Amino acid sequence: MAAPTPLAPVLSAHWDARRSWTLASYEQHGGYEGLRRALALDPSEVLTTVKDSGLRGRGGAGFPTGMKWSFLPAPDGGPRYLVVNADESEPGTCKDIPTMLASPQSLVEGSIITSYAIGCRHAFIYVRGEVLHVIRRLQRAVEEAYAAGYLGEDILGSGYSLDITVHAGAGAYICGEETALLDSLEGLRGQPRLKPPFPAVAGLYARPTVVNNVETIASVPGILRGGSAWFRSMGTEKSAGHGLFSLSGHVTRPGQYEAPLGITLRQLLDLAGGVRAGHELKFWTPGGSSTPIFTAEHLDTPLDYESVGAAGSMLGTRALQIFDETTSVVRCVTRWTEFYAHESCGKCTPCREGTFWLKQVLRRLEAGQGTPQDIDLLLDTCDNILGRAFCALGDGATSPITSAIKYFREEFEAGMHTPASVLFPPERSSLFPYTPREAGRGAQLAGAAH
Known part of the structure; x- marks a missing residue:
């Protein structure tokens, strides 16, 4: 058997650092270097860098991120918004909450870079209401960013200004759907909107809006630091970069495994100690409970958008729920x-x-x-x-x-x-x-x- 594909710790590289959630710790490990590089570029160049990286939405659909940003209409003098979908609710999915707990500044920095690229002056982070500890940590991270000059007026002397609001939802799974999230953010009942118009044209407060997942936005600073070619060096041709894979259930060492897209469940199980002792794999979910299940015959299916789709399922949120033969x-x-x-x-x-x-x-x-x-x-x-x-x-x-x-x-x-x-x-x-x-x-x- 081939040796397991090495993990690619990028977002999770410093989760074990002392007080990793603080601004001081984040800066010590290269934090906000990506923002400085972004502010030295024209917003269109930042958008092009992200588009060239091949970053795709990490919230489930896998839509190309840079292309999504480019769908915003030309500026008309009115406001435009970034909304970060942090309403992680899919059964088996537990990657965004650990990211916000261990490294909230990566999300804050990514939000600033994204907002700069799309011409946004007020961004919102919509967090699931039950995770009060995450909300408090994010609020503190935003406070630290304001105090350090990364948020507010004239960020780092660039002339660009941005405010970020952390908003707590009320704990509804439907608010993970982007238009229901927008209605909830506006104070309405969280229910999906009819599309078109799409959020890029008429989103929050009927203004052009980009809605992206936590992991997507948190991946942006690394792309600005390392470059699009660095990001493309991981993953596959059409599914570039790194991703957090959440292993849970009947596995020896459940947890978050950050690896290049295209890794297989067999390789991840090797790294995680395999199915629990004395048992064998029966079925599993490649992307959370809303994706078609796989069986042991799919152990070697590359976990990228194209391969999983061709095998009859969806990569989704990469929530790998593992079930052995004892499960009904x-x-x-x-x-x-x-x-x-x-x-x-x-x-x-x-x-x-x-x-x-x-x-x-x-x-x-x-x-x-x-x-x-x-x-x-x-x-x-x-x-x-x-x-x-x-x-x-x-x-x-x-x-x-x-x-x-x-x-x-x-x-x-x-x-x-x-x-x-x-x-x-x-x-x-x-x-x-x-x-x-x-x-x-x-x-x-x-x-x-x-």
Whole structure:
């Protein structure tokens, strides 16, 4: 077997430094050098540098970042905005919160450089409300940046001025969708907007707006420091650069692994000590629970946008949830579907009604009380949601179901006569001490199914 691809610590390179979240520590490791280089260039040159680097959005869609910035219309004298999407909510995804905890200044610096490139004078960082410790750390980082002259009027004597506001959301998964986030930021109920117009034309307060993920913006300072060729030296031709891979579940050493895009799960598992001792890989998610699942046959699929897409899934947020042979696919998919049904904003009928009924059918199958028609009913309901929902939440809710039936149809068929808790006792797959309350879950589901 080939040696594991070496990791590429860039964003995470100094997470273990003493008080890494402070401005002093960040500057000690080259912080704000990228901003100084950016301010010495024309904003259009900064945009070109990012475009040439091949940086793609790290929030899930993978759209080319520089191209997204260039979609803003020509300046008309009015304001334009940068909004950083820090509402990390996708099950299994835990890369942005550690970044903001360990190195909030990388996000602040990236926000300043991005704002300079697009002509923004007021940027917003929208953070998930439950992570109060992250909000406080970001607010302190912004305060330090103001005190050092990196924010405010006439930054570093360049004549450019910028304000940053850290805004706490109320903890809604739907606000991870960029237009729902913008409505929430404006004080409205967080629900997706009809597109077009797109945020680049009419975003926050109906003004041209760039919305990017935390990891995307935090990657910008490194590109200005090292250059676009340096960034392209990592990853693949079409999926350039480094990325944080979140390994969780039945893995020996779960955590964040920063590596070049194109690394495989087999290589990451080698670095993470493999699947937990005595067990073998059954299925996994390449990009969080809203992406189609993969199995052990996909261990050597390069984790870049093109290869994962060609294999039938999406790279998404690179949330690699690992499940071994003790796990019930039906139980797992049911939990994800319960989450999506709960988090649906209710704006459109396919998602609001569809996720509700998917949940009912899956609970019936998990309780071992399914009918011969249930699998076709699940697929038909998914087909009626896919491509018909107002935003991507509906599409994402169907992905684990259709892919699970594709690879593990026999487990869904078993749900017509045997509860999942009998076929796959939960205490075997649990990573934590199993309690009697959890053991009663099957009985609760049986009641709910009727």
